[in-house]
Amino acid sequence: MSKQKYTAAQRAENCVLDLEAAVYQAAMKPRGTLGGICETFGLTYNTAVLQVNPKRTCHTLSPLLIEQVLSATQSSLIMDAVCRAHGNAGWFLLPDENNQCDEMVDIALLGQKFADLNSTSLDAYADKVIEPDEYASMQKDGYALISHIQTILKNAERNMERNNGNA
Template sequence: MSTTIFTSAQRAAHCVLSLEQSVYHACKKERGTLGKIADIYGVNYNTLALQVNPNRSSHTLAPETIELVLEHTQSPLIMDAICCAHGNAGWFLLPDADNQCDEMVDIALLGQKFANLNSTSLDAYADKIIEADEYASMQKDGHALIGHIQTILENAKRNMERHNDR
């Protein structure tokens, strides 16, 4: 797989991106996102567009801008980038408190996420050379697996608390 080169859209779907790229993709995923952010938070649209464009060096991506984009889009791409920049961090979303979960479906999905990581890893190691895109793809699948494990554990904890309050 080392000879495969991802396009920008494929890289966003399969890999962990840099923070600048992840903010840009979060803003461009849905048409009109930048305009909505500018309207809601009262920032200048043109300045915002220049800040989130990773190909422009005239404006820098301020932490406040990252916060606005993350708050509005809830993009997992940004969270993946932040955790990878840290190096020893991971993230996951806990299920909603009123979430009606199906434990068997969650466990089945866990197996699927493990299979995804296994497949990605085997493809990456096939030629004994790990390229940057392959490693980023392995990271993304690994984070998804860890996040799903946390979801199962949180749902189990809520089930235990709900049934042991009697």
């Protein structure tokens, strides 16, 4: 797989992006998303478009706009980018307390996420050279695996508390 370059769309789907690219993908790829964000938060659309465009240097992406895009889209791309920027962090969503979970399905999905990471890693190491896109793909699969492990643990904790009187 080395030496293969992803297109921008493939990179967004398969890799962990830098923060500016992640905000752009979250705000612009589902058509109309940025317009809805501007309407919700009272932003000027033209200014917001310039701010989220990573190719435009005349406007900078503000932390407030990043927060607003994240709040409106709940984009995993942005969270992955923040963890990548930190370098030693990961993130996960806690399962909704009201949702009933199927533990067996969660455990089966854990195996699938591990297989995804294993496959991506084996492809990347096939020629003994890790390219940036390959590493970003491994990172994305790794974050998904860690997130799923945390989901299983949180659901197990809730089950324990429910069935053992908040032990």
